[in-house]
Amino acid sequence: MKALIITRDSQLHTEIAAQGAARVPALSVAESRTSMRDALERLAEAPELVIIDASDFDATAAEGIDRLTRHYASASFMLLTRGEQQEVLIRAMRAGVREVLELPLVHRAFHEAMDRIDLAAGVANMRDGKVLAFIACKGGSGATFISTNFAYALATLAAKKVLLIDLHGQFGDATLYVSDQKPGMTLADVCSQIQRIDGAFLESSAVQVAPNFGVLAAADSDTAPKPEQMETVLRIARQHYDYIVLDVGRQIDALSLRALDEADAIYPVLQLGLPDIRDGRRLLDIFRSLGYPIDQIRLIVNRYEKGGRLRLQDVQNALGAQVVHTVPNDYVAVTDSVNQGVPVLQIARASAVARSLAELVELVTSRRVAESKGLFDRLFGRADHETY
Ligand SMILES: Nc1ncnc2c1ncn2[C@@H]1O[C@H](COP(=O)(O)OP(=O)(O)O)[C@@H](O)[C@H]1O
Ligand SMILES: [Mg+2]
Structure with missing residues (x-):
């Protein structure tokens, strides 16, 4: 203040x-x-x-x-x-x-x-920001690509104030996916000065990709942020942003666990293949043992192509959670975007993958609750809340 x-x-x-x-x-x-x-x-x-x-x-x-x-x-x-x-x-x-x-x-x-x-x-x-965590079931599933580009889409299409936090302990690459700026500060720097934290400090620590979209770079140092510091970062971020998107990576450790505990929704990202499904199962077992409610866990199938041997239903059966969204395989658009560090929405706005991200924004911010509406809700119109 x-x-x-x-x-x-x-x-x-x-x-x-x-x-x-x-x-x-x-x-x-x-x-x-x-x-x-x-x-x-x-x-x-x-x-x-x-x-x-x-x-x-x-x-x-x-x-x-x-x-x-x-x-x-x-x-x-x-x-x-x-x-x-x-x-x-x-x-x-x-x-x-x-x-x-x-x-x-x-x-x-x-x-x-x-x-x-x-x-x-x-x-x-105070805003009452929502924390959305993206986690890769397997390395290369596309969690970083989807979380960063989804966060950008949320900021630019839905005019929300968004902060992406890269939770990778080391070698976090989220900033590079959407920006060519070198981060001046990282999550570790913010945590090491936790007594200074407020909305303005958080904002100035992030790489500003768009006026209402910042990326806080991965810790990338020997001193890992402490779980209680992460909790403070998220508490302040909720007051200052509409959405806080986490690129959790694959590592489940004390830090990512605390962040997942705080999440309003968890989006495990996987591809339609047996190795991904196997690792996804392990991840969901962990979530279940932690007592996370199953409706808080929303699967995203990446690089989805219709007509494959495995169907979405197989994934849902194996993992016991809903697939809420699919992102198509779009090699040219995604590779161009990732290689140049420019959001896919900017570089290939009309591509199938950009459209899919826009749909995910709509799903997350939608005031309508789609399929799962119960009879009671339909009769009394009680479904008027965001589904994130
Ligand atoms: N929908 C997609 N279509 C085509 N290629 C993709 C798609 N999503 C991700 N990729 C590619 O997969 C690679 C790994 O994605 P990344 O987001 O880094 O995975 P993760 O963070 O889960 O390890 C990226 O280099 C990207 O080019
Ligand atoms: Mg990644």
Whole structure:
């Protein structure tokens, strides 16, 4: 959270900056003013919180509080007073300021007030992002291609704010599938500074592929992110994005498990072949033993060609889960896209595989619930929610 501080007291300024920096998510002092007059003359760039030290305020300065609350209408306010300052207090209350603390600053009271402010601000702007995990049943199934290109399609076709996180421990390649930019930061870098995390930090750590689509690169370092750090990343990401798409890779470890626990839906990707089905079965057995509800697991069959020896029904029978989508085999379009690092939707918009990804976007964001609608839902129209 970005704060504007109005105080003449440099010690108090330092104290608040230090306390703020230690918070999760951090409170950063973005701008400072030395008096109410200074604050009114030099307006700040959209602060989320305004902290006013009113200990030396006279009547004129107190009047300024009202002007500031009107100017920064979407910001939260905190007033710091010293001793009897009835007049200032009443003005501030009338202006809508609800957090008033006595100086000298009691750190516990400050943090409690900040918790209330965070909560109120969070509730106001919080998105309730969904976490969708793509996992390859077997290496080369196409999980990275589908997750990255699906995430791009979700951002560009459905105008959703999307973050893809590459969960590969090493050799993660998700960024390369949709971008030629070199990632400046990785998931490990974000986790190693977890106390700084907020929506803006996450966004600036991702490779920005489109205005509303970022990719957070794989950890690619010796210090693996910790499961509890992953949980924090996802919690903050949910508040900031509509969808968080995970390229889980094949490895089931402490980190990917925690991420899968958090997922709203898991999309195992497999091809129609016995080796894929065998590995898929093992994966689904793991999911079952973890107690994941089966309707949360949605199979995607990649490189699907009709008329093969194995049918979709065989996959469903063997794995005991629904195939919710198929992606056609499209060698030219996919190879061009992957080799150039350009989303297939951009490079071959009319291709069969691009159309299929658009359908998957529709399926995930659709307000209609297709086949599985029960009679009750049909009668009472209760199916009006996203199916992701
Ligand atoms: N639908 C498809 N049609 C043709 N080739 C595909 C398709 N999906 C993936 N591929 C190819 O398969 C290779 C492996 O895909 P990838 O997404 O890296 O697999 P995974 O992440 O599951 O290991 C890619 O290089 C890509 O060219
Ligand atoms: Mg991969």
